[in-house]
Amino acid sequence: MNLLEISDLAVSVGNQPILRGIDLNVCAGEVHAIMGPNGSGKSTLANVIAGREDYQIDRGRIALEGQEITTLSPEERAHRGLFLAFQYPIEIPGVSNMEFLKAAVDSHARAAGDPEITAVDFMQMARSAAEQLGLNPEFLKRGVNEGFSGGEKKRNEILQMLILKPKVSILDETDSGLDIDALRIVANGISAFTNTINAVVLVTHYQRLLDHIEPDFVHVIANGSIVRSGDHSLALELEEKGYSWLEND
Amino acid sequence: MAGTDNNSLDGLVGRDYAAGFVTDIEADTLPPGLDEDVVRFISARKDEPEWLTQWRLDAYHGWLEMIEPSWGQVQFPAIDYQSISYYSAPSGDQPKTLDDVDPEILATYEKLGIPLHEQAALAGVAETQQRPPVAVDAVFDSVSIGTTFKETLREAGVIFCSFTEAVHDYPDLVRKYLGSVVPRGDNFFAALNSAVFSDGSFVYVPENTRCPMELSTYFRINERNTGQFERTLIIAERGAYVSYLEGCTAPMRDENQLHAAVVELIALDDAEIKYSTVQNWYPGDEDGRGGIYNFVTKRGACRGDRSKISWTQVETGSAITWKYPSVVLRGDDSVGEFYSVALTNNHQQADTGTKMVHLGKNTRSTIISKGISAGQSSNAYRGLVRMNPGAEKARNYTQCDSLLIGEKCAAHTFPYIESRRPDGIVEHEATTSRVSDDQLFLCRQRGIDPEKAVSMIVNGFCKDVFRELPMEFAVEAGKLLEVSLEGAVG
Incomplete structure (x- = not known):
């Protein structure tokens, strides 16, 4: 079943076209990788899917589980199971990670009409997710991304994913800024999270994350279009040859 | 904030002011x-002694010679002091006990969530252990209509009563410390307040007593x-300790109303x-129609060595706020603190801050000010730190942060530092930040609606100050911010 379906999506900022007609289908149980050179439109695609309002959608549609979400607010998309791990996670000083996560989890429960999780159950859930990512439980008491190292910020994004259990997770350059050990821990966390009813879209510049999480499909974006799709071997080919041979097509 | 989402940070709509109702009672009100x-x-x-009548008249004559201060970062049409009524009290005899108070008035306080019945307050304690009883003096327009837990406090030697009662029952203390x-x-x-003050609270904590x-x-x-x-007058004798809270509300009205209070604190050794x-x-x-002009003078004197006065304020109301709770640090090793959250929304204006005047040796002061501006409001911090020649090794630390929500509000900072001590240490840190679209988008992507997100971000910004509030008030203050910010995003 198609979890995420993007058809002919064209997006601009000001009068500058960024995406020029993207088609993408992501089914349950799949891992997709979206690769491409800097400035190709990868991050724009990730943000537009999540509902960031700084972009103008010129045409096309985005559907989640068969329902169009193109005009929904970011929070409605989140409640329907869409998650974006940010490339540059922002700080919210004075708001503890715990408080932030609880507010997020509660909002999902309310939207689904479920009762709120108790503080004790929530603590347990948060602690076990933190442990899985090799984070000290004290980490949960600190302000959201406040004074975190680059690697901690990225792990914090994955922590939020593990807790919110989205259907479709778009991970924007989650591997950047991670050292080899942290990369392995994060990759293991993502791998353990994937199952037959959810899907993960990895947006990345490099192939190194894909050594840990083998993608079912690899798509290459250049100049706002998907110029090639294939399996993992495409990523390896890119690693060897770079992007220029595709851009010049 | 290029490419701002116009639906998220602009556009302020009406807020919900829950305390805006009017109580329908008979009142004796002086003509304007x-x-x-x-x-x-x-x-x-008030059946006052002659010296106090004279004191008032002297203040009145002095006031006639004075002009309104114009240095504040606030703007308002000239106030017509002849159009204000200077005295209003519920009709009938002054109630002797709370049982005599007009039920309409009691219902008002109940609606505002202020427990005026000791029985009820105590029952509350039995239910939830964390809610300690709080003694309340309730001031309705110009008069105090009742004070709770007076007996319990008297057993500890603490005097807590209306100002009017204090003038009658403790004239020596009032005369010694008033003004x-x-x-x-x-x-x-x-000066205006000194001439026409009608009531207020009086607190006296005797030597080595911790107010229970x-x-x-x-x-x-x-x-x-x-x-x-x-007027409020609080006296803490040697070794005494007291924690005092103050809350204020008023009905919603189209015209502006003036509130000009004076608070004096005295801390001995x-x-x-x-x-x-x-x-x-x-x-x-x-x-920007209506609202209270809150023009208040608050000052504490650390007269004794090792004494300490700490002001914590959460200012969310009033059309205009003009106040500078200050501390005069006379005693050696005395400590002054000022923790403030001032939030302005819509067309509100605030010019608030503090003065820390260091006179004694080794005196220390801390100023933490958090200003939040939303809508088209203006929010100014104004603070003075002065170290006089005798203030050997005095120290001050000031941190002054402003948070802007939206594009049409303003934040100003006016710090004044006057140090006449070469060994004085004055530190000043200031930041101005915005609730950014990135922060908002992070919250929304995680499912949190924009109003909740802004209130969470603002609460986080204020954390250093809320920490200083008594537990119950801290929760209250957080909720109040949420209500005051309503419509700041929409």
Whole structure:
């Protein structure tokens, strides 16, 4: 079943076209990788899917589980199971990670009409997710991304994913800024999270994350279009040859 | 904030001011206007001794010679002091006990969530252990209508009563300390208050006594076209400790109403006074109509060695706020603190801060100010740190942060530092930040709606100050911010 379906999506900022007609289908149980050179439109695609309002959608549609979400607010998309791990996670000083996560989890429960999780159950859930990512439980008491190292910020994004259990997770350059050990821990966390009813879209510049999480499909974006799709071997080919041979097509 | 989402950070809509109702009672209200007769009337009505009547009249004559201060970062049409009524009290005899109070008035406080029945307050304790009882002095327009837990406090030697009662029952204390921290002619509004003050609270904590419960005064303006001019006087003898809370609300009205209070605190050797305010006067509507002019003089004197005075304020209400709770650090090793959250929305204006005047040796002061501006409001921090020649090794730390929400609001910072000590240490840190679209988008992507997100971000910003509030007030303050920010995103 198609979890995420993007058809002919064209997006601009000001009068500058960024995406020029993207088609993408992501089914349950799949891992997709979206690769491409800097400035190709990868991050724009990730943000537009999540509902960031700084972009103008010129045409096309985005559907989640068969329902169009193109005009929904970011929070409605989140409640329907869409998650974006940010490339540059922002700080919210004075708001503890715990408080932030609880507010997020509660909002999902309310939207689904479920009762709120108790503080004790929530603590347990948060602690076990933190442990899985090799984070000290004290980490949960600190302000959201406040004074975190680059690697901690990225792990914090994955922590939020593990807790919110989205259907479709778009991970924007989650591997950047991670050292080899942290990369392995994060990759293991993502791998353990994937199952037959959810899907993960990895947006990345490099192939190194894909050594840990083998993608079912690899798509290459250049100049706002998907110029090639294939399996993992495409990523390896890119690693060897770079992007220029595709851009010049 | 290029490419701002116009639906998220702009556009302020009406806020929900829950305390905006009017209580329908009979009141004796003086006709508008101010002259010597009005001053004499108020004094006579309270059956005051001659010295106090004279004190008021001297203040009145001094006031006539003064002009309104114009240096504040606030703008308002000239106030017509002859159009204000200077005294309004519920009709009938002054109630002797709370049982005599008009049920309509009791219902008002109940609606505001202020427990005026000791029985009820105690029952509350039995239910939830974390809710310690708080003694309340309730001031309704110009008079105090009742004070709870007086007996319990008296057993500990603590005096907590209305100012009017204090003048009668403890004249020596009142005469000794009244105007000793804020002189009659200190400033225009203090002089006006000194002439026409009607009631307020009085606290006296004897030597080496720790006040057994939190004390609080709840100010309510009800009557139309009246001003509220109350005085609070708190005296902590050697080694005494008291924590005092103050709350304020008023009905929603189209015209502006004046509130000009004076608060004086005196701490002797080793005494400590902690004074917290949650100010939620009616702020006016979203177009800037109506609201309270809150022009207040608050000052504490650390007279004794090792004494400490700490002001904590959460200012969310009033059309205009003009106040600078200050500390004069006379005693050696004395400590002054000022923790402030001031939030302005719509067309509100605030010019607030503190003065820390270091006179004694090794005196220390801390200033933490958090200003939040939303809508088209203006929010200014104004603070003075002065180190006089005798203030050997005095130290001050000031941190002054501003948070902007939206594009049309303003934040200003006016720090004044006057150090006449080469060994004085003055540190000043200031930041200005915005609730950014990135922060908002992160929250929304995680499912949190924009209003909740902004309130969470603002609460996080204020954390250093909320920490200083008594537990119950901290929760209250957080909720209040949420309500005051309503419509700041939409």
